[in-house]
Amino acid sequence: MEPAARRAVPRHGDLQVPPVTAALLRAQSTRFAGLDPLLPAAVQPPPGDLLTAALPDGERVSAVLTRTLIQPGTPQSLWSASEVFELHPLLGAAEGDALDPLLRALPSALTVTSADTACVVTWPSRDAAAANALLAHGFVPLSVLAVRTATTPASDSTPGVTVRRATRADLDVLVESALAEVAYSAQVGGAIPRPDASAVKRAALRAHLTQGDPIWLAERDGVAVGHAEGWHTDSVPGSWAETRVRHGRWGYVNCLSVLPDARHAGVGRALMAVAHAELSPRTVGSFLYYNPPNPLSPVFWARQGYRPLWTVWEVRPATALR
Structure with a gap:
């Protein structure tokens, strides 16, 4: 889930909140x-x-x-x-x-x-x-919305799994991985399947790659088995992040996905070890969204050092x- 400020469309003329x-x-x-x-x-x-x-x-x-x-x-x-x-x-x-x-x-x-x-x-x-x-x-x-403080130790990498920065040449496998996450999440209310999901994910991933946002690709025996996306965000007065986390620089994890045949083998742990190592320096901590009804998410993210801050x-x- 991407943290984007919802654009409010007023119904009765932008009623302003009283000074009280x-x-x-x-x-x-x-x-x-x-x-x-x-x-x-x-x-x-x-x-x-x-x-x-x-x-x-x-x-x-x-x-x-x-x-x-x-x-x-x-x-x-x-x-x-x-x-x-x-x-x-x-x-x-x-x-x-x-x-x-x-x-x-x-x-x-x-x-x-x-x-x-x-x-x-x-x-x-x-x-x-x-x-x-x-x-x-x-x-x-x-x-x-769960948070992880910058002092939380990172997880170890997983033998047999390599993690590298993705490039535009990896776009097809990144889309496949992202759609696997959407399909799983849709079963438990975290995502809404849309007919244009593939095109939406492709455009979003291409944009992140173009602007240099880090995307990490996990491979096992040279075959892509999952990916993670993230970036830095600053919680400053007037920003969207200010409504959710204390002021400062934060790492944000936008998506973690592991292909079905590679799940439960430490791929997600390997991805997050690298992601945290790159996102954590000189930050307050990192945050992300997960879906509580998803049977894989709460335990995994707790083991990664995250704990709930806000519930949607x-x-x-x-x-x-x-």
Whole structure:
């Protein structure tokens, strides 16, 4: 999954969040820091529709609802519904179960225009009370943003497997490897099979190779058996990364794929040993997305030193929200 800022398409004239939200952001930042020291400070949500709700003690919480249209033929279209409603909660110091009244108000705020839709909430993984509220309204934890600190030891390489930088001459085998990941991930909700998946992956891989983003190719006996993609990203004020990781330079792992016949033999471990060695120097750490329902992902990434920071909760289609 590529971390790209969803382009919010406002529904009611770019409603701006009121200035009083600044106090909520400060309180939310303090609470987030208590939940997980690696969480970044809360930032102003994007323009959208403002929802408010009252808690039993009379306090009020709010959220901003955005609507994003994912364009066909883009990399995001392979892991996202075409029409995405995203809720950006502003709970301040309130506990995670304060999401419940906002989620109750959410269905009436949606204006669904297609069948290919989703409703999304991204929230700190360690907030168990929020998880309970989200599950009650039909959300499923389909994705996790996980982090690995720069001091985590790298895994050893695997005998018999060589890893090298891919070149444009490797494009065909890279596309084959990328499509194998899409096919597996689609079985467990992490990807959406699209008719143009091959063309989308080819264009994306070609672009990464052209601009010099590292792509690592694993070979066994001279035959390609998998690949990994990654790059560096800077979390700075106003950037997409600032909403997910603390300020600083980070390594990002975009994709790891091993061909079916080569799985469970250490190929992924060999790829990540090289990827981490190249991405980790002079960084805060590295991060990636994985799919919790994928039976291969959670254990593998935990062994690589990653642990959940944010959970992306999703309802597909958006009309299944309850």
